[in-house]
Amino acid sequence: MKKILGIFALLVAVCVVTVLFSDRFLTAYNLENVIRRTALFGIISIGVAFVIITGGIDLSIGSLICLVGCGLPWLLSVKGLPLPVALAAVLGASLLIGLAHGLLITKLRLQPFVVTLCGLLLYRGLARGLTGDQTQGFGAAHDGLRWLATGKLAVPGLGGFGVPMPCVILLFVAIAAAVFLNHTIYGRYLLALGRNEQAARYSGIDTSHMILLAYVICSGLAGLGGTLFVLDVNSAQPVDFGNFYELYAVAAAVLGGCSLRGGEGAILGVVIGAALMQVLRNMITLTGLPTHIEFAVIGAVILVGVSADEVVKRLAAKRRAAREAVVG
Amino acid sequence: MTAPATPLLEVRRVTKQFPGVRALRSVNLSLGRGEVLAVIGENGAGKSTLMKILAGVQHPDSGEVRLDGAVIELRDVQAAQRHGIALIHQELNLAGNLDIGANIFLGREPARFGFVDRATIRSESAKFLAPLGLDLDPDTRVDDLPIGLQQLIEIAKALASRARVLIMDEPTSSLTQHESARLFQVIKDLRTQGVSVVYISHRLGEVKELADRVTVLRDGENAGELSRDAISHDAMVRLMVGRDVSQFYERKSHAPGEMMFEARAVRTPAHPRHEINFTLRAGEIVGLAGLVGAGRTELLQTLFGVAPAVGGELRVRGETVALRSPIDAIRSGIALVPEDRKQQGLVIEMAVSENLSLASLRRDQRGGFLNRPAEQAICDEMIPKLSIKTPSPAQPAQFLSGGNQQKVVLGKWLALAPRVLLLDEPTRGIDIGAKREIYALMDRLAAEGVAVLFVSSEMEEILGMADRVLVMHEGRLTGELSRAELGEEAVMQLATGGKKPARE
Ligand SMILES: Nc1ncnc2c1ncn2[C@@H]1O[C@H](COP(=O)(O)OP(=O)(O)OP(=O)(O)O)[C@@H](O)[C@H]1O
Ligand SMILES: [Mg+2]
Numbered sequence: 001m002k003k004i005l006g007i008f009a010l011l012v013a014v015c016v017v018t019v020l021f022s023d024r025f026l027t028a029y030n031l032e033n034v035i036r037r038t039a040l041f042g043i044i045s046i047g048v049a050f051v052i053i054t055g056g057i058d059l060s061i062g063s064l065i066c067l068v069g070c071g072l073p074w075l076l077s078v079k080g081l082p083l084p085v086a087l088a089a090v091l092g093a094s095l096l097i098g099l100a101h102g103l104l105i106t107k108l109r110l111q112p113f114v115v116t117l118c119g120l121l122l123y124r125g126l127a128r129g130l131t132g133d134q135t136q137g138f139g140a141a142h143d144g145l146r147w148l149a150t151g152k153l154a155v156p157g158l159g160g161f162g163v164p165m166p167c168v169i170l171l172f173v174a175i176a177a178a179v180f181l182n183h184t185i186y187g188r189y190l191l192a193l194g195r196n197e198q199a200a201r202y203s204g205i206d207t208s209h210m211i212l213l214a215y216v217i218c219s220g221l222a223g224l225g226g227t228l229f230v231l232d233v234n235s236a237q238p239v240d241f242g243n244f245y246e247l248y249a250v251a252a253a254v255l256g257g258c259s260l261r262g263g264e265g266a267i268l269g270v271v272i273g274a275a276l277m278q279v280l281r282n283m284i285t286l287t288g289l290p291t292h293i294e295f296a297v298i299g300a301v302i303l304v305g306v307s308a309d310e311v312v313k314r315l316a317a318k319r320r321a322a323r324e325a326v327v328g
Numbered sequence: 329m330t331a332p333a334t335p336l337l338e339v340r341r342v343t344k345q346f347p348g349v350r351a352l353r354s355v356n357l358s359l360g361r362g363e364v365l366a367v368i369g370e371n372g373a374g375k376s377t378l379m380k381i382l383a384g385v386q387h388p389d390s391g392e393v394r395l396d397g398a399v400i401e402l403r404d405v406q407a408a409q410r411h412g413i414a415l416i417h418q419e420l421n422l423a424g425n426l427d428i429g430a431n432i433f434l435g436r437e438p439a440r441f442g443f444v445d446r447a448t449i450r451s452e453s454a455k456f457l458a459p460l461g462l463d464l465d466p467d468t469r470v471d472d473l474p475i476g477l478q479q480l481i482e483i484a485k486a487l488a489s490r491a492r493v494l495i496m497d498e499p500t501s502s503l504t505q506h507e508s509a510r511l512f513q514v515i516k517d518l519r520t521q522g523v524s525v526v527y528i529s530h531r532l533g534e535v536k537e538l539a540d541r542v543t544v545l546r547d548g549e550n551a552g553e554l555s556r557d558a559i560s561h562d563a564m565v566r567l568m569v570g571r572d573v574s575q576f577y578e579r580k581s582h583a584p585g586e587m588m589f590e591a592r593a594v595r596t597p598a599h600p601r602h603e604i605n606f607t608l609r610a611g612e613i614v615g616l617a618g619l620v621g622a623g624r625t626e627l628l629q630t631l632f633g634v635a636p637a638v639g640g641e642l643r644v645r646g647e648t649v650a651l652r653s654p655i656d657a658i659r660s661g662i663a664l665v666p667e668d669r670k671q672q673g674l675v676i677e678m679a680v681s682e683n684l685s686l687a688s689l690r691r692d693q694r695g696g697f698l699n700r701p702a703e704q705a706i707c708d709e710m711i712p713k714l715s716i717k718t719p720s721p722a723q724p725a726q727f728l729s730g731g732n733q734q735k736v737v738l739g740k741w742l743a744l745a746p747r748v749l750l751l752d753e754p755t756r757g758i759d760i761g762a763k764r765e766i767y768a769l770m771d772r773l774a775a776e777g778v779a780v781l782f783v784s785s786e787m788e789e790i791l792g793m794a795d796r797v798l799v800m801h802e803g804r805l806t807g808e809l810s811r812a813e814l815g816e817e818a819v820m821q822l823a824t825g826g827k828k829p830a831r832e
Binding site for chain 2 (some may be wrong): 183188204263
């Protein structure tokens with residue numbers, strides 16, 4: 001909880017700075033946009049958080065988003081498949097990819113970094129190959145489905161501001177994920193095995209199945225994210241759609257309190273981490289900083305964030321010990 | 329030997345506070361040149377904390393440490409090493425992925441033209457391994473060694489640092505009697521060379537044999553001191569516990585009940601050539617004796633499904649069971665308290681409560697959801713029952729003293745109410761009061777009809793607790809001794825591959 005407070009403070013600070021430097025931040029249009037992007041990235045970040053909690057990593061998310069994002073319109077427009085079939089195909093493929101990652105990692109005992117790095121190369125190449133490297137989109141079709149990503153639920157009395165649909169989806173995903181992680185035995189199993197897989201196995205936990213599950217969740221949410229991303233922008237270029245998204249997702253998870261050593265993580269923190277990154281991007285656009293330094297700014301802020309977090313933690317521990325020394 | 333006027337090392341009024349726990353309160357300690365000082369005390373008394381302060385691992389809140397009369401600053405481990413203080417940690421601290429030689433010289437690698445001089449490491453390593461009776465290739469990876477040998481490597485590493493003050497925190501907890509005896513010889517040799525040794529152990533027999541003087545800690549404070557001729561078992565216990573502890577082994581004889589567990593021609597992956605046969609009845613406590621490396625741990629791991637059998641048949645209550653994973657074993661009512669609590673027993677960063685309930689989550693679940701009241705109930709039962717010393721159930725297990733961690737592991741398995749309880753060195757690192765509680769607990773479980781099989785390298789424990797003893801030697805079950813046949817000699821005979829002495 002303390003960890004989340006720190007990152008939340010950082011988010012508020014960045015928001016305040018942006019408001020001070022730009023009067024466009026607090027417009028309904030801009031806020032909706034930031035929230036929509038936050039929600040989309042939040043969904044994929046929650047997925048990778050599960051993998052990070054097991055002590056693993058998933059670098060293939062961005063490419064999987066590309067595969068799904070290009071694959072869906074390609075199946076619909078080029079291959080002419082009916083919508084339910086195409087949707088089932090891309091989401092099913094995502095889950096299968098997660099299953100494959102999990103099997104390679106638990107059965108063949110390959111390292112997650114290696115497996116998903118290969119995935120990163122493989123799925124983008126696959127997407128480019130399938131589509132002949134041509135930009136894919138829905139054109140004017142499938143507006144009903146696109147509403148899931150572009151639509152909003154009007155909030156009366158807020159002057160045209162509406163809650164973007166992805167945010168509603170994120171809410172469902174986040175609540176389900178938080179309940180799963182904190183209130184089911186399987187969540188506890190994931191946290192335990194992330195810390196010490198051997199002790200977890202000795203306690204009668206089927207660690208292989210749990211790790212498998214984490215990778216399936218991760219790829220599944222990446223598939224859902226990829227679908228929503230392409231529905232949102234209506235155009236996906238195989239060569240760079242979803243580029244670097246895995247890094248945004250990992251960064252959000254780490255900012256939100258996941259330890260890359262495993263066994264630690266909170267869903268709310270991950271969502272705030274995703275929000276922080278989107279607000280940063282927004283700040284760069286609004287304040288007129290050159291957008292090509294975006295990565296540098298984000299990198300610097302993450303570094304400051306995690307360092308400050310560590311410093312605060314140590315100070316707090318010291319103060320607590322000192323206080324108790326006086327009391328005790 | 330009495331300490332000379334200025335002791336070599338002196339600790340004055342050292343205090344150390346951890347969140348929620350005052351580990352040391354104005355503790356004093358002095359150590360003479362060439363003196364062997366034993367520091368004893370119950371689990372959580374603060375022994376390891378005091379030693380970590382001397383080794384620069386932890387820092388006191390107040391108080392000072394003097395060496396040769398001058399105050400020294402022990403900022404980090406390197407500083408302590410420069411002052412000639414070396415600590416052999418209670419918990420193993422080796423780089424498992426490196427070989428023996430690399431570990432012994434870790435941080436002090438002999439170099440030649442800037443490259444690590446492997447030839448020197450090889451030849452020098454042998455010098456420190458030999459006195460411990462180790463004839464090992466310095467190129468062996470440490471991970472591939474059994475835990476007892478790893479402990480000896482740790483000791484060799486400390487010897488190689490050529491310290492003036494050598495601190496050993498429960499060095500014999502995973503050694504056999506034979507290996508311990510060698511270590512004692514090494515310590516006595518060091519003493520004659522003028523090296524001072526601080527020796528921590530829960531085994532009072534060892535303390536009596538080795539120590540020139542004993543310092544006792546209780547609840548983070550000095551509880552007293554015993555000079556050489558005042559050292560006796562009872563005096564030490566009285567100072568540690570604050571009262572007399574009588575009747576150590578509590579063993580009521582129970583009529584063995586129904587057949588609980590049978591191993592028929594079972595072959596373990598570690599020693600697939602040997603077939604193992606034995607039975608356990610309800611209410612029986614059976615000891616499993618043998619030297620380190622005899623295959624006792626491997627046998628328990630097979631019985632618990634960690635290393636599934638490669639042949640033979642296992643039966644629980646007359647029914648054949650396939651134990652392919654701990655899940656299968658738990659389902660059949662089998663529990664294992666493993667040997668290595670840090671690696672296998674605990675998720676060390678998790679709370680005491682989460683560790684206690686970990687194995688029971690599945691049983692207590694409510695359709696996949698955590699059952700918090702049940703979790704709470706386990707804590708409420710186990711923490712007092714095992715007298716686990718922790719500021720709260722939410723305390724991460726890593727901050728408990730070694731002995732209390734072991735009790736958490738025990739509690740985790742008792743919460744499952746197993747029918748067959750396998751214990752691998754259950755009292756390792758546990759203080760005398762807690763030991764007695766654990767023995768009483770084993771006895772009570774047996775009375776309730778649990779079949780108990782325990783591995784122990786402590787002869788006293790085997791003789792005191794077992795109704796029957798199985799002895800292993802190099803992966804083979806060399807014999808079985810009934811209560812009437814039981815004796816130190818008979819066990820050692822079988823443990824070294826000999827025959828059961830004829831009794832006619
Ligand atoms: N890093 C830490 N953080 C919080 N509490 C700690 C820490 N290390 C030790 N303690 C607590 O300090 C007390 C003393 O612990 P210590 O390890 O020194 O005991 P010990 O005498 O070595 O016991 P044992 O015989 O079980 O090894 C214990 O109550 C323990 O829980
Ligand atoms: Mg200790």
